[in-house]
Amino acid sequence: KQEVTQIPAALSVPEGENLVLNCSFTDSAIYNLQWFRQDPGKGLTSLLLIQSSQREQTSGRLNASLDKSSGRSTLYIAASQPGDSATYLCAGKAAGNKLTFGGGTRVLVKP
């Protein structure tokens, strides 16, 4: 059974610092790994999707890497802004289109 873990559970940084969010998964037989953003009381917004055959994906200030052999993915957010404050969730996709989510990392970017 796939288990997804995110460390740290919470992170607070001053504006301008780079953010590094970690995600680990136990079953390397994933189809893809996705990163989502969730604002308080809201649904999820997809940020990046990395296919199992890829090593990384980039979108603007966001970069996500995937290392299947070690069961890890990392989300980098460059030059953080207060608007980046949210909870970030990673999820591994298995057969049947099912997503297994990590516990999330709550990020606070202080102005």
Added chain:
Amino acid sequence: GAVVSQHPSRVICKSGTSVKIECRSLDFQATTMFWYRQFPKQSLMLMATSNEGSKATYEQGVEKDKFLINHASLTLSTLTVTSAHPEDSSFYICSAPIRYAGVLQDTQYFGPGTRLTVL
């Protein structure tokens, strides 16, 4: 991008009543939808897979008689929490992938969620 809506966004009910939550795909047809539950400061847990025109598939530990799922059309799935109790209070979120050329695509579009509070 594709849009998924949920209604209501927030509901408060008395213990023992039933509550229906709707999940709609607004600009695409969704033959498959997923229902998740999220407790405060916890992650999303998949409850069930809703399939248009057939029975839902429930995850282990989820009571199908308590969480009734109906997917009667290509744009609507409903989750009914029957005889709700305080421990059912949670944030319920649905999602739907787009099917293209008969294949479910990787990207899932999530609804904004429904906050259920059972008194």
